[in-house]
Amino acid sequence: MIWNRTIECASRDEMAAIQSERLIRTVQRVYHNIPSYRTKMQEKGLVPADIKSVEDITKLPFTIKSDLRDNYPFGMFTVPMSEIVRLHASSGTTGKPTVVGYTRNDLQMWAEVVTRSLGMAGVHQKDIVQVAYGYGLFTGGLGLHYGTENLGATVIPISGGNTQKQIQLMQDFQSTVIACTPSYALYLSEVMQEMGVDPESLKLRIGIFGAEPWSESMRREIESKLKIKAIDIYGLSEVVGPGVSCECEHQCGMHVNEDHFIPEIINPETLDPVAPGEIGELVFSTITKEGIPILRYRTRDLTRLIYDKCECGRTLVRMEKCMGRSDDMLIIRGVNVFPSQVESVLLSMSETEPHYLLIVDRVGTLDVLKLMVEVQEQFFSDEVRQLEALKKKITHNIQSILGISVDVKLVEPKTIERTAGKAKRVIDNRKI
Template identity: 55%
Template sequence: MNDLLLKDFVERGALERLQYERLRETLERVYNNVPFYRKSFDEAGVKPSDLKTLKDLSKFPFTNKTDLRDNYPFGLLAVPQKDIVRIHASSGTTGKPTVVCYTRHDLECWAETMCRTFQLGGATENDIFQVGYGYGLFTGGLGAHYGAERLGASVIPMGGGATEKQIMLIRDFGTTVFCGTPSYFIHLIEEAEKLGVDLKETKLRLGFFGAEPWTEAMRDLIESRTNIKAHDIFGLSEIMGPGVSADCIYHEGLHVFEDHYYPEIIDPETGELLPPGEEGEICFTNITKEGMPMIRYRTHDISRLHYERCRCGRTIVRMEKVRRRSDDMLIIHGVNLFPTQVESVLLGIPGTSPHYQLVVSRPKAMDELEIRVEVTPEAFSDQVRGLEVLRAQIASRIKQLIGLSARITLVEPGTIERSIGKAKRVIDLRNQK
């Protein structure tokens, strides 16, 4: 058993002492170095020294996605800019991305937790990894890449797309482990079948899938059509990226690497800390991160924490797979989307109305987004061209600002349901079995 693996099997008392030390030190550091935290702690009337036990963290204020936006791009740095060695970003809520910054130490911690993620599924230095997550600002590609290198595996930095080439490399290079979004991998399976390639005859044995919600039915599909054991990775760029938690061979919840990412479950309405085992919104606090630590970051993901030792023997806490959120954020192809983002795009285009509806479906393996928009009298004429131009304009603005390809459907005015106060903006057909 290597040193990294040992961290998952640590005695809980020792783990909690370590967490306390790291948390206390982090609170001191952000209070001293980040004006935003100093102000929010002061306003809440708390000081880092008020943390006498881990539970006292509940006295500290939350951090929200809007705080990252308000401090865009580098306002939340807890170290001088010269110590930052990597910058990532994810799609934001108003066209501006959510920015995250890493020191060299942060990248090492990230690689470590991604490495531990792969070990949860039984990957070793003998494996050949094909990283099918997108590289670039998105944390998926480089996160998986450095984790697999830390493991000592051979890494193919393939990136997303180019499915035929992916299949060729899987066969020619003898890829044993695939990382990517589950919907993309299912697409790859279907493409392979079309090409007459039986993935069961390749060396593929493990898959680590994440960056979007997926179901047990998708796991069954992947495992029945390949020889892959499919593992679930959870993560968010604000905290680190992929590898905040992941499931082991028993699939009874995702092990949180809580010596780096300290989880709490709160009541999403009142913000009150909930006891272990209760369902609520999961929040994370970075306790080893230097660049841009998050204190009680609200994920809006609904989950539960289980502190009993897992059947695999690990002592670190498990979080239940996230099945719903406390807000209206959608995750489509790994891209975060708030309906209000669509609204602001529409408001910027003459001839559209703020009456719209998002329909998310998964007709085959891939997520599809349809945006229904009511046509206004200003946009309508006797010519087809005018409306076609409008549709193309909406689609291209959505692609540009949000990064998603959407199908735009123009509907008659007054046909999108207006419930009292708020229209029914989202129809998500994906998780219906």
């Protein structure tokens, strides 16, 4: 199903023309309405007239999360509050939350891009979509909610948590689509097993998973345990929320709704554009938002862009599944370590559960990496020799991938805390 054939199958020249016109308009809006942006542009000797096409986007200054926090709460808005009909905010655990405001047109655009995303995933009007992302200030729940309604499908706005109730409603309401974080999807499969519910007895056929990095191994695990097709959706509140990009049924990269969001890939160290197809940090510019347009926002997510036409027929650029975040990357004794690398190793082993925690400490001047990992019940034995052999195997497998030693601690199933939101994978106790 192609929801908007004209846009989703546009040629590169057609898309560049759309982007150029909208970017020029957005730069003018930002320059004249946001003092901090105007100052940044003036420091680079730029005026709006210098931006003549999408090719000029690299002339513009970057935006980072602290820019939004420095202008808390409404300093980045380009319209008066009388035109803002909804506010969202991201987590404020590392400081003030980042606040985003939506005009009526912004909400319509957001519903449209989520509807497109659902169409990419194979969702149709007859589907019953159970939205188990959190509702409230987090954009996940309401983003999927209004996109589903816009598509004409049925939405169950259950929000996150209340896991047994989630499964009961899957049975009673015959949900065909589940939308939540991938780690919560695995937890749902655990609770189903405890409740004696066979996933094949449900009507579920598609899962729309996002809000945290997850590996191909985790995808296979979810698909195997829930008997569904697991689709990756991407978004962040600063850009709009879910619906910035999404996989189609071919699962070979997430199609970016690039008539609304222009993607770039930069080297996170030099901030220069990387060569086409190279991995780097994802940067987004919004070109249709009214409430809080944002230019060259550094997402910190690491991925690459694919410009080949997809088998589904869409010509929209695709972004590869994010391998992690540049600010989540751990540097242990000079080695770059991503939690997703550890996850892939664990999911390739039949003895472990996909629940783990990385703990980093500094002993003297030496960084020490500890891995707590749950062992499947049938393998968690009182026999010390058997557990030692498993520990040695995990240690060896991780060291062969990461190139550093890891202190592995095996724990019983359900020891590591579960959450309906983003899974916490790393505790860094170093004072850096």
